[in-house]
Amino acid sequence: MKMFSKENPRVVDLVRQRELSESCAASLSRKLQVTDDLVARLGLEKELEGHGGCVNCLEWNESGEILASASDDTHVILWDPFRYTKKKVFRTGHSGNIFSVKFMPKSNDGILVTGAGDCCIRVHDITVSDTILVCSCHKGRVKRIATAPSVPFMFWTAGEDGLILQYDTRVPHSCTSQDRRGVLINLVNHLGRLAEAKCITINARRPELIAIGANDAYVRMYDRRMIKPSTCQATPASNFDAVNENSEGIDAQAHLQRAGKGDSDDNIPLGCARYFVAGHLRTRHQDQKRNRSLAATYLTFSADGNDLLVNMGGEQIYLFDVNKGSSSKFLPKWTNGTRYSVPGDQWCSDQKRDEGIQLETYFKHNDPLVLPIHIENIKEEANTAFQKQKYTTAINLYNKAIAWCPHGAVLYANRAASFMKRAWDGDIYAALQDCQTTILLDPRHVKAHFRLARCLYELNRAPEAHKVIKNFQQNFPEFATNSACRALYKDIKKALGSEETNEEETDEVEEEEDKDEVEFPVGQVAQGVSAHELYWQRNSVDYDIRFCGHCNTxxxxxxxxxxxxxxQYIVAGSDDGSFFIWDRETTNILRVLRGDESIVNCLQPHPSSCLLATSGIDPVIRLWSPRPEDGSQNERAIENLEDVASANQLRMKSNTFELMLLNMGYRFPGQQDHNQDQSGDDGDERERPMSPSQTSQPLNCRQS
Structure with missing residues (x-):
């Protein structure tokens, strides 16, 4: 897990420095923009009424003086967020739900771009209330528009036809021209004809970097300087029959001939793309029903341009380091008999280290086996919560302790045990990462080695689990006869398809493991994926931080x-009508607020103050700001954070029928076996592995 680290000067020091230098005023303002105290007081300030349908998108102008909103009613409203009044209301001309609205950079907030379900892009001059450009090059719904603050006149769009289009308002546009090179990326050529682009964003600090989310588990980042735009001739028309009936000049057969075969003109070089994916989502051993529900619904770069935040539909929220080297491997590698190498060194963000550096050097002044007194107290509190089967409470406490003491091996080991017991989506893989970190910090930690084998087994990676459990038996012979070890070994051998595994078979497993994994995008097959796509997926980068608790299905x-x-905080909406606020460093949930009667979709923070705009199914925009400290109760605040998060995870694991029953008020018993080991690393060794037949396989709802 990557820790969020930064210089953190005290407010009192900044106030003192401001008296001596005016240059500190900006630093003080940024420091006080959003603080823990302000987040704790966040409440509903005002509801802005005016739309006649769901509000699907919000956008602040650069100064934060105007808030633009667009809705299913095909209207755009410009608001004064401080006077709660409408500055302008105009019809866009769209015939479908508007999904994205953007201010054009350097236009004095006079030019707006909208994209909608009618497959059209419209550019509006709001000073004269006129539409100056209408584009119908997309043949699927337009889901997102992206702009870069430092790049005037240009914008980019992502559509469900799999196309990423690039526009320059200085150049005359014609949708019928076969010579216009406006296609930046065609996902269909690489993923197959079912590919859809769901979201897009531009790195504000490095505008050459463009990130795209599609209807699979992978997030794609390209350097657009290396891409040669192509023509719109190959615009797909196979996925949207209703649109195809009215489409002219589109050769669907020609498009299908290129699907999954790569670009005909090879306009995207291998070196210009980098893929990101949560390690447990890239494996090919996934339930097909759940695979179809995965899609990136939103992504955005951090202000410094170093991190990419992704809301993965049907799963959790992930933070990726865009500067991390490629091939952040999913599986651990066995080295020196008792140590695993951890590519990327995820356990410590403030001290990046290359693989192979001696641990003794780092731990000369940091003993991973000794914890400070206050950290020891937090650990004991977490252990008590673990014993009471309050696994989320235990994980939150371990998160807090690790943020203060990132070299404590036992903290990662205990958190791994808690993850394995809680078993939310991605928890087993998170436990695997913690086991790797524990072994890196303390190579002789027995339970970490055993749990690592168990995690691999539960992730359906039986060959790797077999290798780890064999090494465990060789390096810790005193535990080889333990009942838990023997039971796990038996289950792993059964999963391998044979009760007797000879040395030749083991060598073949190890030889195969050293080869690059060929893994396919969610919902696709090998024949429908280009060679470039396979290369990019094979070299994809794993996540750094994960945020759990909301529901996105x-x-x-x-x-x-x-x-x-x-x-320093992460915000996201949820299907239960609430929105969540996480602490970025600890990943713990800080607040949950009721933001909609049905679903919260949009959350846009104000660029310079502690003000948050949200919207969803309700035809209103809600503004959230710190409430006065007058002792009044915040009726929008949800107190029991863990229960809400647990209910959302159950909702994500439910199938359509179960979800209907949940909405009717029915509750299902937990799927965890509480007869398993209830101790942390300070308790007795009573771990009992569960076979796949003993574990309920979670199911996700499909996305609409």
Whole structure:
């Protein structure tokens, strides 16, 4: 897990420095923009009424003086967020739900771009209330528009036809021209004809970097300077029959001939793309019903341009380091008999280290086996929560302790045990990462080695689990006869398809493991994926931080955003009508607020103050700001954070029928076996592995 680290000067020091230097005024303002105290007091300030349908998108102008909103009613409203009044209301001309609205950079807030379900892009001059450009090059719904603050006149769009289009308002546009090179990326050529682009964003600090989310588990980042735009001739028309009936000049057969075969003109070089994916989502051993529900619904770069935040539909929220080297491997590698190498060194963000550096050097002044007194107290509190089967409470406490003491091996080991017991989506893989970190910090930690084998087994990686358990038996012979070890070994051998595994078979497993994994995009097959796509997926980068608690299965426009001048908080909406605020460093939930009667989709923080705009199914925009400290009760605040988060995870694991029953008030018993080991690393060794037949396989709802 990557720790969020930054210089953190005290407010009193900044106030003192401001008296001596005016240059400190900006630093003080940023420091006080969003603080823990302000987040704790956040409440509903005002509801802005005016739309006649769901509000699908919100956008602040650069100064934060105007808030633009667009809705299913095909209207755009410009608001004065401080006087709660409408500055302008105009019809866009769209015939479908508007999904995205953007101010054009350097236009004095006079030019707006909208994209909608009618497959059209419209550019509006709001000073004269006129539409100056209408584009119908997309043949699927337009889901997102992206702009870069430092790049005037240009914008980019992502559509469900799999196309990423690039526009320059200085150049005359014609949708019928076969010579216009406006296609930046065609996902269909690489993923197959079912590919859809769901979201897009531009790195404000490095505008050459463009990130795209599609209807699979992978997030794609390209350097657009290396891409040669192509023509619109190959615009797909196979996925949207209703649109195809009215489409002219589109050769669907020609498009299908290129699907999954790569670009005909090879306009995207291998070196210009980098893929990101949560390690447990890239494996090919996934339930096909759940695979179809995965899609990135929103992504955004951090203010410094170093991190990419992704809201993965049907799963959790992930933060990726865009500067991390490629091939952040999913599986651990066995070295020196008792140590695993951890690519990327995820356990410590403030001290990046290359693989192979001696641990003794780092731990000369940091003993991983000795914890400070206050950290020891937090650990004991977490252990008590673990014993009471309050696994989320235990994880939150371990998160807090690790933020203070990132070299404590036992903290990662105990958190791994808690993850394995809680078993939310991605928890087993998170436990695997913690086991790797524990072994890196303390190579002789027995339970970490055993749990690592168990995690691999539960992730359906039986060959790797077999290798780890064999090494465990060789390096810790005193535990080889333990009943838990023997039971796990038996289950792993059974999963391998043979009760007797000879040395030749083991060598073959090890030889195969050293080869690059060929893994396919969610919902696709090998024949429908280009060679470039396979290469990019094979070299994809794993996540650094994960945020859990919300539910994202019902809509495919649900956002997640950074909140605060340094992005020290993460905010996202949920299918239960609430929105969540996480601490970025500890990943713990700080607040849950009721933001909609049905679903919260959009959350856009104000650029310079502690003000948050949200919207969803309700035809209103809600503004949230710190409430006065007058002792009044915040009726929008949800107190029991863990229960809400647990209910959302159950909702994500439910199938359509179970979800209907949940909405009717029915509750299902937990799927965890509480007869398993209830001790942390300070308790007795009583771990009993569960076979796949003993574990309920979670199911996700499909996205609409």
């Amino acid at each position: 019902t809509t495919d426009i649900k956002e997640a955003n950074f909140f605060g001048s340094d992005g």
